[in-house]
Structures are given as C-alpha cells and as structure tokens.
Amino acid sequence: MSAQQAVLELRSSASSASAATLLTTSAAAPVLAQKPRTRFYSSWSPRWLALPFPLFLLLLWYAAAQFEWVAPQVLPSPQSVLLTFVDLVASGEMFDNLKISLLRVLLGFGVGLAGGLLLGVAMGLSPVFKDYVYPLFKAFSQVPVLGWLPLLMLLVGIDEALKIILISKAALVPIALNTYKGIENVPARYVEVARVLKFSRWQLLTRVIFPAALPPIWNGVRYGFTHAWLALVVVELLASSEGLGYMIVFGRQLFQLDVVMAAVVVVGAVGYVLDRGLARVEIVLLGWRRSGF
Amino acid sequence: MARSSSGNSHDKHPVPKFLRGWILPALLLLLWWLAVKFNWSTSPLLVPVDKVWDTAVAQFRSGELGIALEASLRRDLIGFAIGVGAGLAFGIALGLSRLFERLIGPTFHTLKQISLFAWIPLLSVWFGLGDPAKVAFLSLAAFFPVVLNTFEGIRSVPAELVEAARVLKFNRRQWLFKLILPAASPSIFSGIHLALIYAWLATLGAEYLLVSGKGIGNTMIDGRELFLMDLVIFGVIVVGFVGFALNWLAARLERRLLAWRGRSVAQF
Amino acid sequence: MSQAGTLDIQHLSKSYPVKDGDLAVLEDVTLTITPGEFVSIVGSSGCGKSTLLRLIVGLEDDYRGQVLLDGERIVGTSLRRGIVFQEHRLFPWLTVENNIQLGLLNADLTPGQKRLAVREHIALVGLEGFEKSYPHQLSGGMAQRVAIARALVSKPEILLLDEPFGALDALTRAYLQQELHRIWQAEGITMILVTHDVEEAIYLGDKVVVMEPRPGRIRRIVPVGLAHPRERAAVGFAEVKQEVLREFSGDSASLAAPPLRSGAAEPDEPRQWRFAI
Numbered sequence: 001m002s003a004q005q006a007v008l009e010l011r012s013s014a015s016s017a018s019a020a021t022l023l024t025t026s027a028a029a030p031v032l033a034q035k036p037r038t039r040f041y042s043s044w045s046p047r048w049l050a051l052p053f054p055l056f057l058l059l060l061w062y063a064a065a066q067f068e069w070v071a072p073q074v075l076p077s078p079q080s081v082l083l084t085f086v087d088l089v090a091s092g093e094m095f096d097n098l099k100i101s102l103l104r105v106l107l108g109f110g111v112g113l114a115g116g117l118l119l120g121v122a123m124g125l126s127p128v129f130k131d132y133v134y135p136l137f138k139a140f141s142q143v144p145v146l147g148w149l150p151l152l153m154l155l156v157g158i159d160e161a162l163k164i165i166l167i168s169k170a171a172l173v174p175i176a177l178n179t180y181k182g183i184e185n186v187p188a189r190y191v192e193v194a195r196v197l198k199f200s201r202w203q204l205l206t207r208v209i210f211p212a213a214l215p216p217i218w219n220g221v222r223y224g225f226t227h228a229w230l231a232l233v234v235v236e237l238l239a240s241s242e243g244l245g246y247m248i249v250f251g252r253q254l255f256q257l258d259v260v261m262a263a264v265v266v267v268g269a270v271g272y273v274l275d276r277g278l279a280r281v282e283i284v285l286l287g288w289r290r291s292g293f
Numbered sequence: 294m295a296r297s298s299s300g301n302s303h304d305k306h307p308v309p310k311f312l313r314g315w316i317l318p319a320l321l322l323l324l325w326w327l328a329v330k331f332n333w334s335t336s337p338l339l340v341p342v343d344k345v346w347d348t349a350v351a352q353f354r355s356g357e358l359g360i361a362l363e364a365s366l367r368r369d370l371i372g373f374a375i376g377v378g379a380g381l382a383f384g385i386a387l388g389l390s391r392l393f394e395r396l397i398g399p400t401f402h403t404l405k406q407i408s409l410f411a412w413i414p415l416l417s418v419w420f421g422l423g424d425p426a427k428v429a430f431l432s433l434a435a436f437f438p439v440v441l442n443t444f445e446g447i448r449s450v451p452a453e454l455v456e457a458a459r460v461l462k463f464n465r466r467q468w469l470f471k472l473i474l475p476a477a478s479p480s481i482f483s484g485i486h487l488a489l490i491y492a493w494l495a496t497l498g499a500e501y502l503l504v505s506g507k508g509i510g511n512t513m514i515d516g517r518e519l520f521l522m523d524l525v526i527f528g529v530i531v532v533g534f535v536g537f538a539l540n541w542l543a544a545r546l547e548r549r550l551l552a553w554r555g556r557s558v559a560q561f
Numbered sequence: 562m563s564q565a566g567t568l569d570i571q572h573l574s575k576s577y578p579v580k581d582g583d584l585a586v587l588e589d590v591t592l593t594i595t596p597g598e599f600v601s602i603v604g605s606s607g608c609g610k611s612t613l614l615r616l617i618v619g620l621e622d623d624y625r626g627q628v629l630l631d632g633e634r635i636v637g638t639s640l641r642r643g644i645v646f647q648e649h650r651l652f653p654w655l656t657v658e659n660n661i662q663l664g665l666l667n668a669d670l671t672p673g674q675k676r677l678a679v680r681e682h683i684a685l686v687g688l689e690g691f692e693k694s695y696p697h698q699l700s701g702g703m704a705q706r707v708a709i710a711r712a713l714v715s716k717p718e719i720l721l722l723d724e725p726f727g728a729l730d731a732l733t734r735a736y737l738q739q740e741l742h743r744i745w746q747a748e749g750i751t752m753i754l755v756t757h758d759v760e761e762a763i764y765l766g767d768k769v770v771v772m773e774p775r776p777g778r779i780r781r782i783v784p785v786g787l788a789h790p791r792e793r794a795a796v797g798f799a800e801v802k803q804e805v806l807r808e809f810s811g812d813s814a815s816l817a818a819p820p821l822r823s824g825a826a827e828p829d830e831p832r833q834w835r836f837a838i
Contacts (some may be wrong), residue, residue, distance in 0.1 A: 049395035057400070074418055074807050128306050128313070134316030136321075139533065142540070143540040144490075146510075148533035150525050152516035154338055192620055193312040196638050196714075198667050207663070211654040234498055245411075252414035260414050268407035275406070288654045288695050 076258040084258040086263070093247075098266060101243040102159075108167025109228040116172040116224060117217075120179025124213070125205075130180070137176065145170040145231050149238070158239040163232070170231035171224035178220025182213035195278060215286055222278050229271055245268075327480045340523045348523040349530075357512075362531065365496055365508040368424060372431020373492040377485055380436045384484070385441025389473070394444075405437050409495065423506060427499040435488035436497035442484025446477030457476045479551055493536055509535075565596035565751045566631050566641065566718030568617070573626035575612060576776075585776035585836030586612050592770065594753065596718075599745055602755045603805065605777055609777025610755045614721050616754070618644045622638035628720065640668065644721040647728055649704040657707050658692040664714040668681065682710040683746060702733035710743070716827070719751045726761070735813065742789070763801050764791055768797040771808045781808050 058078060064070060065077030076084075088094040119137070123130040145166060156162050184208050210217075236245020236280045244267050251259030308316070328334065329341045332445065352358040387394045387401070413430055420426035450473055458472045474481075500510025509531055516524030573590040587609040594600050602610045615621045617628055619638035627834040628635050643664075651660045658679050665675045681827075683689060686706040689696065696704055705725055710722055714787075726734040738761055745752050756762050762769045763785055773780040783804050787797050 020834055038482045046395075049392070050399040052406040053396050054403075057342050066365050082539075129314035131310060132317055136317045139318075140538040143533040144494040144497060144536060145500065146494055147513075147529055149501065151522075154515050154520065154522055154525060189646070189648065190652060192646075193399055193652075193663075195620060196618060196642075196644050197711075198638060198640055200667070203666060207666075208652070211652065214654075217780050230408055230410065230494075234501075237410055237413065237455055243547055248411060248414050252418065255418075257415070257418060264407055264411045264415065267411045268403070272403075272406040289697075 014063055027139065032086075049211040059243025073257065075132035076261065081258045081261045085262040090258070094262070097242060097244050097247050097263075098270065101236065101245070102162055102244065102270070105167060105228055105232040108164045108232065109171045109225055110168075111164065112224060112228060112263065113175060113221065115168065115181055116175025116220070119172070119176040120217070120220075121178070121183065123180040125209075126181025134180075141173045145233060149235070153239065162239060163235045166235050167228045167231045170227040174227060175217075175222075175224040178223070179213070179217045182216030182220070183209055183247070185216070186212040209268040215289065218282055218285060222275075222282070225274065227279060228272070232248075233267060296495050319487065321443040321522065325561055337520055338522045340526070345523045345526050348521075349527045352512075352524075352527060361512045362535070363413040365500065365510065366429050366535070368431060368499075368508070369492055372495070373488060375428070376432035376435025376461045377439050377488055378441025378493065379432065380484070380488065381443055381481070382480075383436070385469075387444045388447025388477070389469075401440070405441070409434055409491070410435075410498055410502070413499065420502045426503055427496075428505075430499050431492050431495050434491040438487035438491060439481075439484040442480045442487065443477065446480025446484075449480065450476040482547045482551060486547065487534065489539050489543050490498070490536075493539055497532065503557045505551055540542050562737075565749060567596050568592075568594040568596075568719060568751065568753075569621075569627070569629040570617070571627040571629070572813030573613070573616065573624060573628060575609075575616060575621070575624040576586075586660070587616075587624075588776035588778045590777070592782075593752055595720075597749050599752045599765055600754070600770060601757055601768070602753065602770045602772060603757060603762045604772030604777075605757070605774060605809065606770040607777070608774040609721055610772050611754050612777065614644070614753065614755050615725050617719075618642050618721050620644075632827075633713055640664075640715045641718045642721065643715065643717035643719070644723065645705070645708050645712050645725045646690055647724045648659050649696070649708040651704055651707055651711075653696050655693055657688065657699070660696070660707055661710045661714050662713045668715050678714050682714045684712070685747065686710045687740065699735075701729050702737055705729065705737065706740070709741070713748065713750075717750065719753065722752065722754045724756055725754075727757070734761070740742070741765060746789075759802060759805050760793060763787075763798060763805065764793065769801075769805055771805060773808075783808075 246261040513528035
C-alpha cells in the first residue's frame with residue numbers, strides 16, 4: 001500500500017527532488033510479498049461509495065412521482081411500489097407465483113441438464129455418434145429459443161408442456177455443446193498417463209475425462225441456467241396464467257406498474273440468488289484451479 | 294480402449310464419414326413425407342414438405358420476406374450498435390476508474406440481474422409499442438454483455454504489460470489505445486459476439502411481445518394465429534439462417550482481428 | 562527393493578505412413594538391458610529415441626521386431642513398465658498424494674498398504690509436507706518429483722524417463738539428476754533415460770546408447786565404467802564425454818536438417834484420442 005501512495009505522489013509532484021526522496025524512501029521500505037496489481041488508475045474507493053448513486057436515483061424517482069413529472073400510470077411512486085410489494089407478499093400472491101415460476105424453471109432446467117449432458121457425453125466419447133448427430137444439432141441450435149416458440153405453440157398449445165420444452169431447450173443447447181467440446185478437448189497427455197497406469201475404461205471416464213472436462217461443462221451449466229431463466233420469463237410473459245412473468249404482464253395490462261415493478265424486482269432477486277448459488281457450487285467443484293489475481 | 298492419432302484410420306464403421314451427418318435429417322424428412330402421404334394425422338398442422346417450399350418461394354417473390362427481414366435486421370443492427378457503443382463506453386469507464394466502478398458498479402450489477410425480457414413491459418409503457426421500444430430493448434440486450442466483458446478485459450490486462458508501458462512513459466492517450474484496448478480486445482470481442490446473439494434473440498422476443506409492425510417474428514406470430522404451419526416452419530428456417538450468418542460473421546471478424554492470439558475463442 | 566527386469570529389444574523397426582510411402586522412424590534397433598541397469602539414450606532430434614521409449618512402454622504399437630520383458634513379449638501398457646514424461650502430467654484436480662495414489666489404482670493392495678506405499682514414496686522423492694498441495698502450487702522440479710513417485714509407487718520392473726528434466730532450469734536439473742541417482746540406487750530397478758544432455762547421460766548411466774536419425778538407429782553404445790559418485794569435472798568423465806560427442810561431430814549434416822515428425826512430438830493442442838465404440 002505504501003508503494004501505491006508513492007506512485008500517486010510521484011505523479012502529482014512536480015519537483016524531481018521530492019520525487020528522488022520518495023524513491024529512496026520507498027526503496028528503504030520493506031518489500032511486501034505482493035504481486036503487482038494492475039494499478040494504472042486512481043484507487044481511492046471506500047465501500048460506502050456504492051450508496052450515493054442508487055440513493056440519488058431513488059430521490060429522483062420519488063421527486064418525479066411526487067411532482068408528477070410523468071403520469072402515475074407511467075411512473076408509480078416508490079412508496080406505492082413498496083406498499084404493493086408488501087401487499088403481494090402478505091396476501092401470498094407473490095409466493096404462489098414465485099413458487100410456480102421456480103418449479104417450472106427447475107423442472108425445465110433439470111430436463112435440459114440431463115439431456116444436454118447425455119448428448120454432450122455421447123458426442124464427446126463416440127466420434128461416430130457425433131458424426132451422425134452433430135450437424136443436425138448444430139443446425140437446430142442456430143435457431144434461438146424464441147424462434148421455436150410459435151412452432152411449439154402450434155404443436156403443443158400453451159400449457160405447461162410448452163414452457164417446459166422451451167426452457168429445457170434453452171438449457172440443453174449450451175450444456176450439450178460445452179460438454180461435448182470439454183470432453184473432446186481433454187488433453188491427450190492425461191489419457192496417456194491413464195493408459196500407462198492401466199486404468200479401465202470406467203476409471204478413465206470417471207477419474208480423467210470428467211474431472212478434466214468439468215470446467216467447460218460447468219461453464220455450459222451456468223450459461224444454460226441463464227438461458228433457462230431467460231426463457232422462463234419470456235414464455236411466462238407470452239403464454240401463461242400464473243407465475244412471475246404473468247404477474248408482470250397482468251400488471252402491465254391494467255397499468256398497475258407498481259405490480260410490474262414489484263414482480264421485476266423479485267425476478268431480479270431470484271435470478272441473482274440462483275446465480276450466486278451456482279457460483280458457490282463452482283467453488284466447491286473447481287476449487288483446485290489456480291485462482292487468477 | 295483404442296486411440297488413434299488420426300481419427301480416420303481406425304474407423305470401422307460402414308457408412309463413410311462425410312455421409313453420416315446427412316442421414317438423420319434425411320430420415321426426418323422421409324418420416325415427414327411418409328406422414329403426409331399416409332395421412333398419419335388429420336390435423337391441418339401436418340403440411341406437406343413441398344407446401345413449405347411453395348410458401349417460401351411465394352414469400353420471397355412477393356417481397357414479403359424481404360420486408361420482414363429488412364425490418365427485423367434494421368432494428369437488430371441499430372439496437373446492437375447503440376448497445377455496443379454505450380456498452381463499450383460504460384465498460385471502459387468501469388474498468389479504468391475505480392471511483393466510477395465503486396459509484397455506479399453495484400447499481401449496474403444489480404440491474405443486470407433482472408432477466409432481460411422482464412424489462413419489456415416497463416419499456417412498453419415508457420416508449421410505446423412501436424419501433425422505439427423495440428430498439429431500446431435491443432440496445433439493452435446488447436449493452437449488458439458488452440459492459441461485462443469489456444470491464445473484465447480491462448481488469449485482466451497483465452501487470453507485466455502495464456509495467457512495460459510505465460517504463461515506456463505512455464501518455465494517457467497511448468495507455469488507452471496502445472495498451473488497454475488491444476490487451477482487452479479478446480474479451481471485448483467475446484462481449485460483442487454475445488451481444489450479437491442476445492440482440493438477435495431480443496429482436497424476436499420484442500416482435501412477439503410488442504406486436505406491431507413488420508418483422509420475421511411477426512411473420513411467425515401471424516402464421517401461428519392463422520394456423521399456417523408452413524409459414525411458421527419457413528420462419529424458423531429463416532431465423533436459423535440469420536442466426537448462423539451472424540455467428541459466422543462474428544467468428545470471421547474475430548479471427549481476423551484477433552489473429553495475433555493464435556487460437557480463437559469463438560468455437561461455436 | 563523392486564524386482565528388476567531384463568529388457569530385450571530385437572530388431573525393432575517402426576515407420577509411419579506418409580504421403581509417398583513410409584517414413585522409417587526406427588530401423589533395426591537391437592539392445593539388451595540387464596536387470597538393475599541404468600541406460601542412457603542420447604541422440605539429436607528426430608533420431609527416434611522418444612518413439613523407442615513409447616514403444617517399450619506400450620503407448621505405440623504397430624512395429625516390426627520384438628520387445629521382450631523377462632522373455633515375454635510386451636503387449637500394450639503395463640504396470641511393470643512405468644514412465645515419466647517431459648511434462649509432469651499430474652492431474653491438476655488432485656493433490657500430490659492423490660496423484661501418487663493413482664499409480665496404485667489397479668494394484669492388488671489393501672487401502673492401508675496403498676497409503677503406506679504413497680507415504681514411502683513421498684519420502685523417497687523428498688516431498689514430505691506437500692502431500693495436500695495441488696500441482697499448481699508446486700515448482701516444476703517438485704512436480705516432476707511427484708511424477709517420478711507416481712511412476713515408482715507401483716513398483717515397476719522398468720522405469721522409462723523421456724527427457725524428464727528438459728523443461729527445468731539448470732540448477733534444478735542438476736539437483737534432480739542427483740536425486741534420480743539416489744532413487745535408482747535405493748530402488749534397484751532398471752531405468753532407461755532418454756535425454757539430449759550428454760552430461761546427464763554419462764552422469765547417470767551405466768552405458769550410453771548413441772542414436773542417429775534418418776532412419777533412427779543405434780550408432781554406438783558407449784560403456785561408462787566410472788565409479789559412483791561421479792564427478793563431472795573428473796578426467797575420466799571428460800574422456801567418456803569426448804567419446805560420446807565424437808559420435809556426433811562427424812554427423813553435422815544431421816544437426817542442420819529438420820527433425821522427423823515422429824509421434825513423440827508433444828503438441829500443445831489436444832491430440833485426437835478416441836474411445837472405440
């Protein structure tokens with residue numbers, strides 16, 4: 001830290017004499033066993049700095065609603081959003097809808113995860129299987145999840161099946177792709193070690209291939225989950241009669257933007273929590289990787 | 294357990310390699326054709342294969358495809374450009390200024406948690422239902438990945454290069470253009486690539502949710518409402534092609550501009 | 562003390578199919594290695610020495626001639642033949658002791674015996690205290706020592722070493738050469754070392770096999786009759802070194818030509834490997 005301040009003072013000091021003294025003092029100071037961080041910007045950054053900006057926005061919002069700079073249907077006041085939120089939680093409506101959304105996304109993601117892993121593993125381990133399946137798979141993956149929506153709507157209507165299929169497709173593609181590539185890219189070096197140590201096929205799979213392929217597979221899982229969550233929200237916005245997305249749409253129809261905002265906040269919060277959860281799991285699974293600095 | 298250093302020489306499978314990829318699609322098409330021929334279903338949804346082709350040709354000829362595609366792509370690219378531009382600026386600010394990052398960063402990171410499409414209803418109230426709302430939404434879709442990846446890229450500039458620049462007495466401008474941006478460019482390109490994907494996804498979503506005007510998404514929605522399976526299938530194929538073209542373009546650009554890196558990250 | 566094996570290589574030849582015909586990588590290599598011997602193999606790039614090692618350990622097949630261990634023809638890989646590669650190839654997701662334990666995965670021992678063996682070998686390579694470390698926390702030399710422990714823990718009859726110290730700095734290399742020598746004396750197994758460092762070859766080996774390229778074959782076998790511990794600065798050492806180097810000086814053309822593309826090249830990109838399904 002002291003070397004840090006020395007740099008700052010060096011830059012701001014005009015005289016070379018003071019610069020020279022700073023250099024000598026910092027040279028005399030004990031060397032910290034610290035890797036040089038990328039310090040080319042000012043580094044004054046106390047924690048509380050996170051607060052002013054959101055507070056400012058909040059204030060702006062409050063004022064805008066209070067003085068009706070825009071119609072209340074367009075911008076409800078922060079108090080009304082808070083009240084509505086409390087209302088929805090108290091009446092149980094929030095939890096009901098949240099529960100439905102969560103169940104949907106977990107089910108859809110589960111299906112997509114299972115399918116994606118299976119497909120990815122099959123393509124990764126069997127080049128013949130990959131030759132048959134990959135081109136078609138690649139073609140299908142060119143169409144984003146939403147592109148399939150009208151087609152699926154025609155085929156299966158608008159009830160649960162639609163949502164689960166869409167969500168699982170959203171998760172399946174990145175998971176399958178990353179799993180396949182992850183397995184394919186396992187360095188031959190490790191496989192040779194396994195051969196020399198006479199690993200059985202099963203041992204090779206479980207002790208070499210999967211640990212080595214786990215980082216890219218996990219990336220695929222996280223990406224797949226993000227997409228699953230995205231698909232959930234969209235499909236609930238478009239074709240649902242319950243769930244968080246439905247709340248948003250419903251509130252919007254009735255110009256009850258406070259309901260919309262409350263639901264949006266919950267969508268954000270849940271998305272955050274789930275993502276953090278996945279990050280936690282990642283630390284456990286992949287803690288052996290050297291952490292970047 | 295066998296291993297082969299070439300992959301080909303140990304192949305004992307009867308079907309030659311280059312044919313294998315075609316078998317499944319061919320089978321599917323065959324099944325489809327059989328289903329039509331033998332009336333496996335009386336649903337109007339079971340359209341014959343050639344009807345899709347006819348529809349495609351009709352769409353193409355009448356210019357409807359052109360209009361829809363042009364509308365969708367125009368919005369896509371405008372929104373993409375705005376989002377990327379704003380995203381780069383914001384991301385660079387976040388990366389370079391610790392102060393800025395501390396002030397605005399947390400708010401940004403919180404907002405980015407909100408699933409993209411949840412923004413649409415709010416945007417539709419604030420911007421209406423037409424093109425402005427859609428473009429605003431697309432910009433948002435492109436904005437987030439660009440900011441995140443740019444920020445990440447700038448933060449990961451190796452300390453060794455920073456020190457070299459210090460020794461070479463770079464001025465502010467040189468810092469940015471000769472060190473930071475080039476060093477962060479792989480990440481920045483990843484971000485732009487992602488932004489392209491998300492923007493295309495968002496284009497479709499916007500057309501579904503803000504139903505007004507023309508676009509490929511609208512074409513498909515129309516097809517669905519009128520139970521015109523052939524139109525919908527046609528739309529799916531077009532969407533797939535555009536997605537593929539965009540991906541390919543992005544990968545080519547990335548490879549060209551990042552050739553100094555050796556191995557490209559754009560594998561998919 | 563492990564049981565040492567007799568290795569008998571008879572008229573070993575290997576070639577790779579290339580565009581116009583076959584590229585001979587090894588031609589008519591005949592070599593006998595007695596139990597407990599330390600054999601160094603030197604040669605310029607492309608002389609097939611790594612290919613030879615890979616054939617002996619069983620990572621490559623499709624050759625002409627015979628390789629016999631204790632009179633039995635070798636088939637594929639085996640725990641009786643261990644190998645240490647140039648890169649340590651430790652599994653990054655396992656600790657040091659778990660990496661070493663991999664060598665015993667398919668050994669016929671109780672878990673208790675395995676733990677004991679692992680502990681013994683950690684002590685053998687001098688890495689006590691690092692049992693729970695991960696590979697990325699180790700220096701290059703330490704990681705290579707773990708690789709050696711992993712190769713030895715299953716008590717093979719032969720240990721093959723393919724330029725094991727090539728990626729290390731000179732000081733670490735010198736230290737590890739001493740260590741390898743000590744381990745060899747302690748374990749008493751047959752060791753075959755491939756290296757391009759002539760001094761290393763003489764320091765460690767009972768005999769030095771000099772190979773030449775295009776096609777790869779044995780040029781000469783130089784016995785090293787010096788007593789241990791060997792002094793690199795001693796006259797006797799220098800004489801043997803002269804003898805070996807002389808085999809190279811007449812072959813200056815081979816030094817200028819590009820190396821053969823043998824299968825022993827360690828590419829950075831993952832090489833194609835496949836399950837047979």
